[in-house]
Amino acid sequence: MDKPPPPKPPLLPLLCSQLSLQHRVNEVTLTSAFLSWRDVETRPKRTSGSIYGPLKAAGSHYVPVCEIISVQETEEDCPNTDVGKWQKVPHNPAESNQHAFTVSYVERTPKHRWRCSEVTLHCTDRTLCLQWVQAIREQLSLLTIRPKRLLVYINPYGGKHRGKRIYEQKVAPIFSRASISTDVIVTERANHARDHLKTEADLKKYDGLVCVGGDGMFSEIMHGLISRTQRDSGVDQDRSDETLIPCGLRIGIIPAGSTDCVCYATVGSNDPVTSALHIVVGDSQPMDVCSIHHNNTFLRYSVSLLGYGFYGDVLTDSERKRWMGPARYDISGVKTFLSHRYYEGTISFLPADENVGTPRDKLQCRAGCNICRLPTADKQVYKDKESGSDTETDGAWQVIRGKFLAINAACMSCACPRSPKGLAPSAHLADGTADLILVRKCTRFDFLRHLLRHTNKDDQFDHPFVEVYRVRQFRFTPRYEDGDSELELREAGGSGHARFFSQICREHPACTCSLAHSSWNCDGEILPHAAIQVRVHCQLIKLFARGIEEQSVFEEPYALGAM
Numbered sequence: 320m321d322k323p324p325p326p327k328p329p330l331l332p333l334l335c336s337q338l339s340l341q342h343r344v345n346e347v348t349l350t351s352a353f354l355s356w357r358d359v360e361t362r363p364k365r366t367s368g369s370i371y372g373p374l375k376a377a378g379s380h381y382v383p384v385c386e387i388i389s390v391q392e393t394e395e396d397c398p399n400t401d402v403g404k405w406q407k408v409p410h411n412p413a414e415s416n417q418h419a420f421t422v423s424y425v426e427r428t429p430k431h432r433w434r435c436s437e438v439t440l441h442c443t444d445r446t447l448c449l450q451w452v453q454a455i456r457e458q459l460s461l462l463t464i465r466p467k468r469l470l471v472y473i474n475p476y477g478g479k480h481r482g483k484r485i486y487e488q489k490v491a492p493i494f495s496r497a498s499i500s501t502d503v504i505v506t507e508r509a510n511h512a513r514d515h516l517k518t519e520a521d522l523k524k525y526d527g528l529v530c531v532g533g534d535g536m537f538s539e540i541m542h543g544l545i546s547r548t549q550r551d552s553g554v555d556q557d558r559s560d561e562t563l564i565p566c567g568l569r570i571g572i573i574p575a576g577s578t579d580c581v582c583y584a585t586v587g588s589n590d591p592v593t594s595a596l597h598i599v600v601g602d603s604q605p606m607d608v609c610s611i612h613h614n615n616t617f618l619r620y621s622v623s624l625l626g627y628g629f630y631g632d633v634l635t636d637s638e639r640k641r642w643m644g645p646a647r648y649d650i651s652g653v654k655t656f657l658s659h660r661y662y663e664g665t666i667s668f669l670p671a672d673e674n675v676g677t678p679r680d681k682l683q684c685r686a687g688c689n690i691c692r693l694p695t696a697d698k699q700v701y702k703d704k705e706s707g708s709d710t711e712t713d714g715a716w717q718v719i720r721g722k723f724l725a726i727n728a729a730c731m732s733c734a735c736p737r738s739p740k741g742l743a744p745s746a747h748l749a750d751g752t753a754d755l756i757l758v759r760k761c762t763r764f765d766f767l768r769h770l771l772r773h774t775n776k777d778d779q780f781d782h783p784f785v786e787v788y789r790v791r792q793f794r795f796t797p798r799y800e801d802g803d804s805e806l807e808l809r810e811a812g813g814s815g816h817a818r819f820f821s822q823i824c825r826e827h828p829a830c831t832c833s834l835a836h837s838s839w840n841c842d843g844e845i846l847p848h849a850a851i852q853v854r855v856h857c858q859l860i861k862l863f864a865r866g867i868e869e870q871s872v873f874e875e876p877y878a879l880g881a882m
């Protein structure tokens with residue numbers, strides 16, 4: 320949350336020269352933290368006592384070394400065969416035979432988008448030019464968090480089927496400029512990436528994974544990596560009380576899907592170039608993951624939306640409309656809204672510690688979030704267990720029964736272009752909790768008001784039929800469960816009528832009659848069971864991201880690099 324400190328004065332310049340930039344003399348300085356250049360032909364007036372002077376002063380630029388993408392010696396005055404264009408011939412004839420180098424660096428633009436900007440600096444002789452290139456490269460080589468070798472998976476059918484083109488045109492050139500080597504796999508079927516990661520991939524060869532696709536594709540890669548990590552460490556993921564081993568490799572997401580909420584909620588935009596640059600600079604954002612079990616069988620992991628009722632039904636309907644691309648969610652959304660089905664069941668949950676806040680906090684999770692840096696609340700559960708007190712029976716669990724239009728859980732905001740603040744606007748990426756949102760039966764009109772508030776600034780939780788809880792674990796049992804809760808059916812006074820229909824549904828699994836059940840939408844996959852147990856695993860995975868930056872971060876002085 321903290322505003323980054325202003326750049327420190329360059330106490331120990333590693334290199335300082337007068338170089339020419341667009342035919343003007345600039346004093347160029349490299350320190351271990353910044354590359355800066357200042358036009359010395361127009362000396363700006365200082366307006367305050369600060370040694371930085373007015374940082375907006377014309378001609379002063381600071382680029383943090385950690386945001387430099389690459390440095391290259393520039394070939395002057397020759398046709399650039401790569402792009403088939405001639406470079407601009409300098410006006411000043413004296414400059415035409417000079418040596419130059421080009422530094423590419425991150426430039427922030429509105430809406431959290433990053434772009435690759437360049438500055439070309441001319442030197443009087445080649446030795447000086449090489450000295451500069453070498454000095455900058457040396458500083459870059461000290462940034463050991465940057466990945467050098469990546470394994471890339473592309474889903475050619477995600478979103479609008481543009482994954483391959485997006486990767487080739489926008490991302491691969493950035494990786495090659497940053498000297499990142501890649502192995503690229505274009506998937507041939509669903510679960511290809513997951514299975515490859517689970518069993519075949521030689522993960523030791525890589526510093527990270529890249530997923531080109533949507534939330535479904537990300538989910539595949541996450542499943543492959545988590546399962547592989549547990550198997551390699553001898554951890555049984557079927558046991559719902561296991562402490563899972565965090566994954567070592569970071570995952571980068573190049574958005575090319577329908578919803579792209581994991582990317583949007585961790586980076587602030589769904590822009591392929593921005594994501595590629597976050598990978599290049601080696602960002603790292605830990606992220607919570609929910610594990611979902613049915614009795615003692617592992618079903619799936621979830622990071623974004625785990626939704627029963629409305630979002631489950633939207634997904635079930637939209638799967639038949641995949642050919643429509645992203646628009647399928649709008650059509651199925653309207654259809655599901657009109658059907659206005661509600662489902663009965665019981666939710667039990669273990670509330671999170673108070674110090675992590677509540678789902679209605681005004682405070683949102685942003686880059687460097689203080690709540691996510693707290694010692695993890697998650698660990699408390701295991702401590703309680705070890706000391707013999709069973710948290711499950713000591714009264715901490717709360718139980719809610721009712722008729723629900725929607726039951727949603729999200730361990731992050733789920734912000735996406737459709738809903739910029741997300742399903743759970745105050746959920747934290749890495750605090751070990753999920754926000755549980757219960758929407759009880761209400762009128763169609765009220766439900767519509769609630770849904771529409773996801774798309775504007777109004778508070779979607781400010782309705783009498785909506786309840787929200789911040790939880791570490793929860794369970795759901797539908798009132799009329801298949802197979803194992805005949806007893807509950809009888810206890811609950813289940814009418815012969817209900818039993819009759821639940822019987823029909825059991826015998827005709829394809830029947831979409833939803834008297835008793837909806838399905839869970841788990842990050843865009845349909846789960847086979849309605850009765851589930853869910854637990855949040857704090858910071859189980861890491862992404863090449865940094866969380867959403869506060870707007871002030873890309874105000875001065877950090878934007879001074881803009882030319």
Ligand SMILES: CCCCCCCCCCCCC/C=C/[C@@H](O)[C@H](COP(=O)(O)O)NC(C)=O
Nearest residue numbers: 533534535576577578579624733738773842843
């Ligand atoms: C009638 C008006 C309705 C407006 C409701 C707007 C609410 C939007 C909240 C969206 C939350 C999305 C959470 C992300 C879910 C993804 O995991 C999943 C799968 O995404 P994918 O297809 O793989 O990109 N997408 C959906 C829509 O279920």
Ligand SMILES: Nc1ncnc2c1ncn2[C@@H]1O[C@H](COP(=O)(O)OP(=O)(O)O)[C@@H](O)[C@H]1O
Nearest residue numbers: 477478506507508509532533534535536576577
């Ligand atoms: N080559 C492939 N052919 C068919 N399906 C695939 C392929 N590769 C991945 N998938 C599956 O496609 C599904 C949707 O992919 P995703 O990239 O999330 O796009 P969208 O956001 O449009 O749903 C994922 O669940 C993934 O498992």
Ligand SMILES: [Ca+2]
Nearest residue numbers: 607730747752
């Ligand atoms: Ca969380």
